[in-house]
Amino acid sequence: MKTFCALFTQILFLLSAIAVSAQSKPTADLIITNAKVWTVDKVNPTAQAVAVLGDRVVGVGSNADVEAWHGANTRMIDAAGKLLLPGFNDAHVHFVSGGLQLDAVQLNDATSPEEFARRVGEQVKKTPKGEWIVGGDWDETKWNPAKLPTKELIDPVTPDTPVFVSRYDGHMSLANSVALRLAGITAHTKDPPGGVIVHDAQGNPTGALKDAALDYVNKVIPPLSHEQRLRAVKRALAHAASLGVTSVQDMNPDYPDIAAYSELLQRGDLTMRIYAAPLITQVDDQAKIGIGHAFGGPFLRIGALKAYADGSLGSSTAYFYEPFTDQPSNHGLLSDEMQPLSLMRDRMMKADAAGLQLCTHAIGDQAISMILDIYTEVAQAHGDADRRFRIEHAQHMAAKDFDRFAQLRVIASVQPYHAIDDGRWAEKRIGHDRASRTYAFRTFLDHGVHLALGTDWDVAPLNPMLTVYAAVTRATLDGKNRNGWFPEQKLTVPETIEAYTMGSAYAEFQEKEKGSITPGKLADLVLLSDDIFSIPQEKIRDVQVLKTIVGGKIVWAALTEGGKSVGP
Numbered sequence: 301m302k303t304f305c306a307l308f309t310q311i312l313f314l315l316s317a318i319a320v321s322a323q324s325k326p327t328a329d330l331i332i333t334n335a336k337v338w339t340v341d342k343v344n345p346t347a348q349a350v351a352v353l354g355d356r357v358v359g360v361g362s363n364a365d366v367e368a369w370h371g372a373n374t375r376m377i378d379a380a381g382k383l384l385l386p387g388f389n390d391a392h393v394h395f396v397s398g399g400l401q402l403d404a405v406q407l408n409d410a411t412s413p414e415e416f417a418r419r420v421g422e423q424v425k426k427t428p429k430g431e432w433i434v435g436g437d438w439d440e441t442k443w444n445p446a447k448l449p450t451k452e453l454i455d456p457v458t459p460d461t462p463v464f465v466s467r468y469d470g471h472m473s474l475a476n477s478v479a480l481r482l483a484g485i486t487a488h489t490k491d492p493p494g495g496v497i498v499h500d501a502q503g504n505p506t507g508a509l510k511d512a513a514l515d516y517v518n519k520v521i522p523p524l525s526h527e528q529r530l531r532a533v534k535r536a537l538a539h540a541a542s543l544g545v546t547s548v549q550d551m552n553p554d555y556p557d558i559a560a561y562s563e564l565l566q567r568g569d570l571t572m573r574i575y576a577a578p579l580i581t582q583v584d585d586q587a588k589i590g591i592g593h594a595f596g597g598p599f600l601r602i603g604a605l606k607a608y609a610d611g612s613l614g615s616s617t618a619y620f621y622e623p624f625t626d627q628p629s630n631h632g633l634l635s636d637e638m639q640p641l642s643l644m645r646d647r648m649m650k651a652d653a654a655g656l657q658l659c660t661h662a663i664g665d666q667a668i669s670m671i672l673d674i675y676t677e678v679a680q681a682h683g684d685a686d687r688r689f690r691i692e693h694a695q696h697m698a699a700k701d702f703d704r705f706a707q708l709r710v711i712a713s714v715q716p717y718h719a720i721d722d723g724r725w726a727e728k729r730i731g732h733d734r735a736s737r738t739y740a741f742r743t744f745l746d747h748g749v750h751l752a753l754g755t756d757w758d759v760a761p762l763n764p765m766l767t768v769y770a771a772v773t774r775a776t777l778d779g780k781n782r783n784g785w786f787p788e789q790k791l792t793v794p795e796t797i798e799a800y801t802m803g804s805a806y807a808e809f810q811e812k813e814k815g816s817i818t819p820g821k822l823a824d825l826v827l828l829s830d831d832i833f834s835i836p837q838e839k840i841r842d843v844q845v846l847k848t849i850v851g852g853k854i855v856w857a858a859l860t861e862g863g864k865s866v867g868p
């Protein structure tokens with residue numbers, strides 16, 4: 301049988317070699333037929349079939365059109381009428397944090413102390429010796445009675461493993477006895493200023509630590525090892541593949557994160573494309589090497605910098621012209637990078653002179669305005685160039701600044717999921733007038749501003765279907781705005797898909813390489829379970845990914861019958 305197979309393969313090989321030389325044209329490695337192809341290419345907006353050779357799209361058209369690419373070794377996929385889109389490009393993620401969170405113990409929905417202890421015990425089995433168990437986001441108010449957890453609850457299942465699991469609000473954590481011992485906390489340890497060590501009736505620490513007391517333990521937790529980082533990235537890659545995310549733009553990675561991406565790339569295990577933007581505080585490093593924006597190859601690029609102008613709306617630290625509606629003496633906080641302002645200006649001048657791209661977190665209207673001022677000065681100082689300044693979040697706009705955004709050709713890198721999340725309470729914080737220019741996606745488009753879409757994962761879910769759902773419905777998560785919170789700012793499904801593919805590609809200088817299904821571009825594709833252009837919009841969030849293809853390779857496929865899926 302073996303001999304026959306070998307012989308048969310040889311004959312096939314010969315035949316295909318003859319076929320190739322006869323046609324004198326290479327054949328496709330992959331052809332997808334019977335699809336509803338939405339290309340995001342204005343020249344050829346819809347199609348039925350796509351041919352891929354190597355990592356590139358070579359043919360887009362009808363089944364008959366791409367048949368010319370069909371060869372003996374072409375893998376054929378019948379899409380059975382499903383929707384095929386360019387892969388999603390998430391313009392703003394925190395990729396390693398996301399991967400770490402996926403593998404961390406999940407305690408938020410543990411509804412009893414027993415369940416809490418059981419989950420910590422399960423995590424011990426998955427945790428290599430010497431590593432800490434952290435994260436968790438527990439919430440004892442979901443228990444009856446609502447009593448703070450103690451080390452006695454988890455010590456029996458964690459005899460050798462240090463545990464420091466946090467409450468969901470980040471203001472309290474629970475340490476087990478191993479962690480308390482490593483941190484040197486005993487019955488005699490004093491509360492630090494601004495912190496509390498909770499004690500039991502006998503005066504012994506219960507393991508619960510509050511605010512500044514968290515530092516006692518945090519400072520003895522070792523930094524992430526290279527192995528932990530690789531594990532987190534691999535976990536995140538598998539998650540991204542299952543969701544149809546084929547590119548991400550990674551905001552403020554640590555340098556060792558980029559080293560992990562690079563190692564996986566060299567091993568051939570990087571199944572998604574990454575553009576990394578380390579912090580602007582490290583501007584000298586990239587400037588010294590002399591690289592510019594989008595330096596690298598199709599799977600890994602650097603050459604961008606992430607800056608912070610202010611805080612967030614949720615913590616009332618976004619920097620506004622006027623005070624918060626519910627806090628008349630507070631109008632937010634500028635980040636330390638902005639104090640003094642000349643510090644930020646100098647760094648941005650240096651970055652721009654080196655040809656590096658600027659991606660600045662700015663949420664409050666005054667913070668956005670101040671960054672636009674600096675961008676203006678930078679552009680004036682260095683002359684006209686294709687620099688693609690970005691503002692990350694661009695959440696609360698002053699009416700006067702939409703025009704400036706357009707004139708400076710600044711990209712609004714926005715996260716629609718935040719709108720349906722914050723939309724539950726934002727108006728109470730900032731009032732109706734400012735809320736009307738909040739997540740103002742439609743106004744940006746009307747002004748000709750480039751939109752790039754993303755999630756801010758792991759602050760919000762990575763699932764692109766939730767982002768599309770959010771952008772087109774603006775229906776807040778509490779179910780209170782079924783017709784949309786400030787519905788005049790809704791995007792259409794085609795606009796959302798364009799911003800999530802071509803828009804994000806433009807934001808990383810890659811619109812000629814990806815973002816649409818166009819001959820010559822990278823074959824990054826996603827096949828969906830439903831046609832998001834025609835189903836009721838509230839159903840978009842339930843749409844599943846059937847296949848994810850990156851550079852012509854299938855990196856994820858759902859088995860449509862039987863539930864289990866295969867991944868990289």
Ligand SMILES: [Zn+2]
Nearest residue numbers: 392394551756
């Ligand atoms: Zn972020």
